[in-house]
Amino acid sequence: MTDKSYDKHWQRSIKMGFEKEPQRRQLQKAKKQLKPNHQPKPTRRRDWLPEAADGSDDFDFEPVERIMPRGERERRRTLLATALVDMTESPSTSQEPPHYVEVSHLRGTVVEVSSGLCRVDMAGQMLMCGLRGSLSAEDTGFTNVVAVGDEVLVSADSSGWGVVEQVQPRRTILARPDVFHSHLRQIIVANADQVLIVASWRNPPLWPELIDRYLIAAERNKLAPLICINKIDLAEDLLDCQAALQSYQALGYPVIFASALTGVGIDSLREILRGRTTALAGLSGVGKSSLLSAVQPSLQLRTGIVSEASGEGRHTTTQVTMLPLTMGGFVVDTPGIREFGLSGLSPRDLIQFYPDLEAVATGCRFANCSHRHEPACAVKAAVAAGKLPLTRYDNYQKIYGSLG
Numbered sequence: 314m315t316d317k318s319y320d321k322h323w324q325r326s327i328k329m330g331f332e333k334e335p336q337r338r339q340l341q342k343a344k345k346q347l348k349p350n351h352q353p354k355p356t357r358r359r360d361w362l363p364e365a366a367d368g369s370d371d372f373d374f375e376p377v378e379r380i381m382p383r384g385e386r387e388r389r390r391t392l393l394a395t396a397l398v399d400m401t402e403s404p405s406t407s408q409e410p411p412h413y414v415e416v417s418h419l420r421g422t423v424v425e426v427s428s429g430l431c432r433v434d435m436a437g438q439m440l441m442c443g444l445r446g447s448l449s450a451e452d453t454g455f456t457n458v459v460a461v462g463d464e465v466l467v468s469a470d471s472s473g474w475g476v477v478e479q480v481q482p483r484r485t486i487l488a489r490p491d492v493f494h495s496h497l498r499q500i501i502v503a504n505a506d507q508v509l510i511v512a513s514w515r516n517p518p519l520w521p522e523l524i525d526r527y528l529i530a531a532e533r534n535k536l537a538p539l540i541c542i543n544k545i546d547l548a549e550d551l552l553d554c555q556a557a558l559q560s561y562q563a564l565g566y567p568v569i570f571a572s573a574l575t576g577v578g579i580d581s582l583r584e585i586l587r588g589r590t591t592a593l594a595g596l597s598g599v600g601k602s603s604l605l606s607a608v609q610p611s612l613q614l615r616t617g618i619v620s621e622a623s624g625e626g627r628h629t630t631t632q633v634t635m636l637p638l639t640m641g642g643f644v645v646d647t648p649g650i651r652e653f654g655l656s657g658l659s660p661r662d663l664i665q666f667y668p669d670l671e672a673v674a675t676g677c678r679f680a681n682c683s684h685r686h687e688p689a690c691a692v693k694a695a696v697a698a699g700k701l702p703l704t705r706y707d708n709y710q711k712i713y714g715s716l717g
């Protein structure tokens with residue numbers, strides 16, 4: 314679908330009030346065509362109207378409507394029959410039962426969400442969908458009903474539009490606290506396999522604390538973390554880059570040194586993205602979109618121009634979109650977000666995400682040692698002796714101080 318026709322669809326669907334169920338619309342249409350009975354209602358007592366012989370009622374209308382004016386039951390019967398005929402008249406379904414009686418649900422993956430509508434990838438075909446009105450985020454702890462990456466069951470009619478009927482249980486969730494409701498979280502990506510943490514060596518400069526935050530967030534959400542250091546063309550000495558990332562490599566995290574500008578490391582990047590769903594995380598301006606464009610030029614992503622004065626990247630990617638890769642797999646380019654996933658983490662539990670510190674901490678005198686001011690702290694001793702990298706210890710302390 315071209316950008317223009319896509320926009321048109323979008324606008325039209327908003328005008329149509331897309332969340333309305335098709336059979337309700339159909340019923341309303343039929344209702345208009347049939348005049349209601351304006352006879353004054355005779356006063357009736359409920360017990361004057363016996364139940365049907367088999368104890369059942371013909372319709373699923375509200376119980377109060379069981380007592381109805383003369384002719385009203387007949388009118389409704391006609392109304393429903395008319396609506397049913399209307400719905401079965403489309404050529405594709407003429408031999409089949411009405412589709413709201415037996416809906417054939419198709420499976421798809423949500424690739425974009427906006428204003429109660431979403432774009433669903435149905436085995437390569439894109440389908441614009443509304444959401445079934447009964448779907449609700451209530452009591453889920455999340456603010457959004459569907460998120461990018463969700464696997465959904467969709468019913469489609471002859472209009473070329475679909476309705477999301479059901480959201481399948483999620484394997485993984487990457488979420489952040491909601492801006493307006495701090496006790497709720499907003500799902501950024503569902504069902505991702507891994508997080509590619511992108512940082513730049515310069516412009517903006519490497520920020521190890523943020524890498525640690527993303528690592529913790531990924532692990533808390535059971536996603537495999539990968540690290541990519543971009544813009545290595547701006548490094549005076551590549552050895553400096555490697556030394557800065559050595560502690561991460563020692564912990565077993567895969568690290569790729571890359572440059573979207575020169576093409577270094579792009580092949581390795583392509584290999585780790587192949588066949589998986591990857592969420593990108595990283596500050597604005599580090600080159601996430603540029604790296605993706607280098608991996609697959611046909612993606613044609615918008616990239617920002619680094620402001621010469623501040624050296625800071627401008628925010629260019631504004632919406633979470635899942636991009637299908639021709640080699641298989643999806644990437645989710647998230648807008649430059651500072652952090653996600655650390656809400657609810659208690660300072661006491663932070664050490665679990667620092668296996669290097671945790672291994673040494675068993676030697677501390679106090680079991681509840683915070684490794685800051687306590688005497689006989691094995692962690693501080695290890696840092697002083699050069700056995701633990703200072704940056705890891707610093708990051709731990711900074712994040713520890715920000716929690717709770």
Ligand SMILES: Nc1nc2c(ncn2[C@@H]2O[C@H](COP(=O)(O)OP(=O)(O)OP(=O)(O)O)[C@@H](O)[C@H]2O)c(=O)[nH]1
Binds near residue numbers: 598650
């Ligand atoms: N020198 C150099 N510049 C790069 C490289 N990769 C990207 N840039 C530049 O960095 C700027 C920001 O790149 P983007 O790809 O827009 O960054 P982003 O991470 O997608 O940013 P947001 O969309 O705001 O999150 C652009 O001006 C790019 O040209 C690189 O490898 N080397």
Ligand SMILES: [Mg+2]
Binds near residue numbers: 603615629630
């Ligand atoms: Mg971008």
Ligand SMILES: [Zn+2]
Binds near residue numbers: 683
């Ligand atoms: Zn200690």
